[in-house]
Amino acid sequence: MAGRRVVVFPSSAELGPVLSQLVTSRAEKAIASHGRFTLGLSGGSLVSMLGKELPTLPDLDCSKWVVGFCDERLVPFDDPESTYGLYKGQLFSKVNIPDSGILTIDSSLPVNECAEDYTRKLKEAFPDDKFPVFDLLLLGMGPDGHTCSLFPDHPLLEETKKIVASISDSPKPPPQRVTMTFPVVNSARCVAFVSTGGSKAPVLKEVLEGREGPAYPAARVVPTNGELFWLVDDPAASSLTIQVERLGSGAKL
């Protein structure tokens, strides 16, 4: 792993611009290196942050971006729980990511077939990789330590062969989802968690500083050869005792 950086910001207002700089800097690097930028998006609170920040960037060119979903709920795209549906309204409608570059699930399929279909789409997009190697994955973490749709004590945490797995008993509704597995997450060139709000403080301390008992799913994100960032706000970081970074405005990651 290229090293973990924990960066704390007073609030989302200061975190957002640095997050979007991280996205654009990794996009520039990827496009220069291999002609495209492959980005995995999570749902939840990340949607509004990206939807607020990215469209305001001057001259943002997303024409060479390929976007997948780190997890997705098995609901119609017009359902308020649909991650794609939320991004479509808050981000995709405002930037020039080509439709062909957005790898959506087929939400009309039963959950297992949906996972198989999404696996096929990822394999087509990453034909040379055993596990898709994304340039950047943006992850969230729930107050229970879940990330993607990988939940504590769930058998999916031990999945080592599948690229995308299905879950029908998500403890967080909606119950049916598909999710990237740890082999994919940990193959990424760069992974950035965004975690804000005081509700995340107890679990963030255990994820970053260790705990008795099994590691939370978010703690099992350790990119094999990639960078790992934790971008958090003061409320989420309020229980941390480890050394953290605090960057000035305009800082670059």
Ligand SMILES: O=C1O[C@H](COP(=O)(O)O)[C@@H](O)[C@H](O)[C@H]1O
């Ligand atoms: O259900 C989900 O939750 C996680 C965490 O969301 P957050 O709002 O607490 O950041 C999210 O990363 C995941 O994509 C989503 O399906």
